[in-house]
Amino acid sequence: LTKEYALIVAGGMGTRFGSPTPKQFLELRGKPVLMHTLETFYRYSENINIVLVLPSEAIPVWQSLVSEYGFNHDIRIVNGGTSRFQSVKNGLKVIHGQALIAIHDGVRPLVTPEMIGESFRLAAIHGSAIASVPLKESLRVVEDQDKAHARSSALDRSRYRIIQTPQTFQGDLIKRAYETDEDQTLTDDASVAERAGFPIHLFQGSYENIKITTPEDLMIADALMRRTDSL
Amino acid sequence: LTKEYALIVAGGMGTRFGSPTPKQFLELRGKPVLMHTLETFYRYSENINIVLVLPSEAIPVWQSLVSEYGFNHDIRIVNGGTSRFQSVKNGLKVIHGQALIAIHDGVRPLVTPEMIGESFRLAAIHGSAIASVPLKESLRVVEDQDKAHARSSALDRSRYRIIQTPQTFQGDLIKRAYETDEDQTLTDDASVAERAGFPIHLFQGSYENIKITTPEDLMIADALMRRTDSL
Numbered sequence: 001l002t003k004e005y006a007l008i009v010a011g012g013m014g015t016r017f018g019s020p021t022p023k024q025f026l027e028l029r030g031k032p033v034l035m036h037t038l039e040t041f042y043r044y045s046e047n048i049n050i051v052l053v054l055p056s057e058a059i060p061v062w063q064s065l066v067s068e069y070g071f072n073h074d075i076r077i078v079n080g081g082t083s084r085f086q087s088v089k090n091g092l093k094v095i096h097g098q099a100l101i102a103i104h105d106g107v108r109p110l111v112t113p114e115m116i117g118e119s120f121r122l123a124a125i126h127g128s129a130i131a132s133v134p135l136k137e138s139l140r141v142v143e144d145q146d147k148a149h150a151r152s153s154a155l156d157r158s159r160y161r162i163i164q165t166p167q168t169f170q171g172d173l174i175k176r177a178y179e180t181d182e183d184q185t186l187t188d189d190a191s192v193a194e195r196a197g198f199p200i201h202l203f204q205g206s207y208e209n210i211k212i213t214t215p216e217d218l219m220i221a222d223a224l225m226r227r228t229d230s231l
Numbered sequence: 232l233t234k235e236y237a238l239i240v241a242g243g244m245g246t247r248f249g250s251p252t253p254k255q256f257l258e259l260r261g262k263p264v265l266m267h268t269l270e271t272f273y274r275y276s277e278n279i280n281i282v283l284v285l286p287s288e289a290i291p292v293w294q295s296l297v298s299e300y301g302f303n304h305d306i307r308i309v310n311g312g313t314s315r316f317q318s319v320k321n322g323l324k325v326i327h328g329q330a331l332i333a334i335h336d337g338v339r340p341l342v343t344p345e346m347i348g349e350s351f352r353l354a355a356i357h358g359s360a361i362a363s364v365p366l367k368e369s370l371r372v373v374e375d376q377d378k379a380h381a382r383s384s385a386l387d388r389s390r391y392r393i394i395q396t397p398q399t400f401q402g403d404l405i406k407r408a409y410e411t412d413e414d415q416t417l418t419d420d421a422s423v424a425e426r427a428g429f430p431i432h433l434f435q436g437s438y439e440n441i442k443i444t445t446p447e448d449l450m451i452a453d454a455l456m457r458r459t460d461s462l
Contacts (some may be wrong), residue, residue, distance in 0.1 A: 132371065137442065138394035138419040139362065139432070152392065152431055154422040161383065163369035187367040193386040200383055202371070208447060211368065216439060216455060223454035224447060 002098045005049045005171070006041045010034050010058075011080040011087040011104030022058055023212055024106045028226050031225060032065055034214055036109035036225075041102075042073065044113035052106075053091040055080040055105035085182040088189060092175050099171030100124060103189045107212040108165055110224060115205060122203050129168045130190045131205030132161040146221055162203040163188055173198050233329045235351055236280045236402070237272045239312075241265050241320040242311040253289055255337045256296060259457050263296055264443055267340035267456075269350055272333075273379065279341040281369030283337075284322040286311040316413040319420060323406050327404035330402030330414055331355060338443040339396055341455055346436060350399035353434050360399045361421045362436030363434045395436040404429050 010024040013093035013182050024034040034052075041048050049205050054062055056079045065071070078094055080087040088103060095101060104111060115131060122129035140152040165188040169177075174189065186192050190200050208220055210217055241255040255265040262313050267281075285293055287310045291418050299393070309325055311318040314450050317336060326332060331351050335342065346362060352362035370391055372385040398420040400408075405420065408427035417423050441448055 027392055039410065080233075113404070115337060133394070136444065138422065140392050140394055140421070140431070142390050142392060144434070150433070153426055154418075156416060159373050159419065160386075161373060162366070162372050163279055163371055185385070187385075188386065191370070192383055193370065200371070202381070203375070209446070214438070216458065219454040219458055220430055220451045223450040227447070 002100055002124070003049055004045065004047070004050060005095050005099050005101045006166075007051045007088065007091040007095070007101055007103045008034075008037060008041075008106050008114075009053050009080075009082055009084060009091070009103065011053055011055055022055075024063070025058070025061060026212075026218060028212075028218060028221055031069055032063075032220075033109050033221075034073055034106045034231055035065070035069060035226055037104070037106050037111065038071075038075070039112055040072065040109065040113060041104075041116060042051050044116040049221065050075045052076065053078045053080050053087045069147060076217070083182065085186055085192070089178045092178055095171060096174070097171075099142050101171050101174055102166040102168040103174070104166040105211055107112045108209055109212070110206070110208045110210060110221060111166065112209075115209065116196055118203055119166045122201060123168040123170060126201035127170050127199055128190065128201050129166075130200060130202050131209065132168055132202045133162040133164065133207055134158070135160055135162060138206070142227055155188065161202055163190060164209050164211075169193060172186060234280055234333055235278075235357070236326055236330050236332045236396075237285065237347075238282045238322040238326070238332055238343055239265075239272075239337050240256065240284050240311075240315060240318050240322070240334065241314055242284055242286055245397060253286075255294060256289070257273055257443075257449060258441075259340065259449060260450055262300055264449075264452075265293075265337045266296070266300060266302055266449050267343065268335070268337050269302075269304065269306070271340065271342055271344060272313040272335075272347060279375045281306045282306065282322045282325055284309045284311050284318045297305055304309055309363040314413065316409075316417055316423070320409045323409055325392060326406070328400060328402075330388070331399060331459050332402050333397040333399040334405070335396045335398075336442055337407060339440055340443070341437070341439045341441060341452060343399065343437070343440075347397060347442065350397045353432060354399035354401060357432035358401050358404050358430055359421065359424055360397075360433055361423065361433050362397055362440065363433045364395065364436050365389070366391055366393060367438070392433055394421060394439050395442075
């Protein structure tokens with residue numbers, strides 16, 4: 001029997017945001033961003049097993065938010081590491097047995113239950129299912145970045161994909177992949193799995209599935225959610 | 232004496248939008264999107280020379296909006312072509328003499344006067360100045376796109392740039408570049424200039440400088456403008 005897990009990475013302390021509140025805890029339409037994200041996974045399935053990775057110093061803050069908002073769910077909380085890579089690795093350690101694991105950014109509250117379901121379905125077939133979208137704008141590659149006037153060249157944007165989360169994997173596969181050493185080029189879970197030689201299967205994410213990393217992103221998320229609420 | 236021109240391309244009839252109103256005419260915070268864009272160029276400089284390229288069937292609509300909103304500016308209107316490439320080419324034909332030309336999408340109302348100024352300043356020095364931003368998310372390249380399970384590979388996203396407008400050029404340079412034949416790979420003005428062998432100089436655009444192509448984009452633009460208004 002295969003169990004479905006969501007490994008939610010909410011590791012950052014949000015130093016980029018210019019706000020003392022870590023960005024995963026900022027309020028969006030009446031509740032913390034991270035709570036929206038978790039609720040969407042429960043809307044997908046009440047039986048999903050959630051592993052939430054938080055920086056240790058953020059755990060008491062989260063616990064007070066949980067009681068303030070009456071957010072009563074049986075979530076396994078794990079201490080984050082010094083990087084996203086280490087945080088995911090810590091989260092994977094508590095998952096055992098035959099599993100499908102959707103790794104997802106805590107600050108992507110606009111993921112939908114449909115997208116989550118699609119990622120589990122496809123990962124069961126292909127080993128992995130990575131949300132991605134085509135580029136809407138032109139793309140260039142820069143050469144000699146260190147030079148004052150870097151040369152750049154036009155690319156055929158139809159061949160490129162912007163990568164989002166969820167990134168969903170068969171449990172054995174992603175756990176084995178994360179046995180590798182961390183390095184700077186491993187910016188997401190798909191690149192870790194690719195490094196280990198596993199096939200990467202992309203599926204269609206959504207332009208609305210944004211990552212909240214700036215105050216502007218929070219306003220954009222608010223506008224997109226307001227629209228969804230009114231439909 | 233060098234004159235500064237803005238060549239505003241508002242060519243699309245917005246079939247993607249599911250709205251009978253072409254997207255450049257949709258209302259955003261009390262006025263058409265295109266009017267916001269043009270006003271930002273006038274905020275940069277009252278003396279800028281604007282060439283506005285519109286599909287011929289949209290010109291009467293625009294003229295009625297101009298009188299409805301009392302938008303009194305001396306703008307040269309040019310008929311659009313069958314593609315963005317042809318529209319830009321038509322616009323360039325009416326510009327003569329020593330010029331710097333900022334080519335800009337009519338549906339990017341969130342460009343700022345500062346960005347426009349920077350593009351003119353840098354194009355005077357380097358021949359071109361192309362607004363661009365780094366990628367915030369991971370990027371993959373797809374091989375064998377036609378196959379059901381396309382293979383893809385992780386890329387080092389720090390080497391890539393998303394391209395926006397304004398794309399500003401010395402007039403002689405971009406007019407000569409547009410003498411080339413149109414083809415599908417020429418998705419923006421920088422790729423046309425590159426094809427002709429001219430140097431491409433990138434400068435820092437802004438994540439807020441979005442292109443409005445969907446109803447969601449219109450909501451996002453509204454949210455971003457509301458923030459700017461309240462600062």
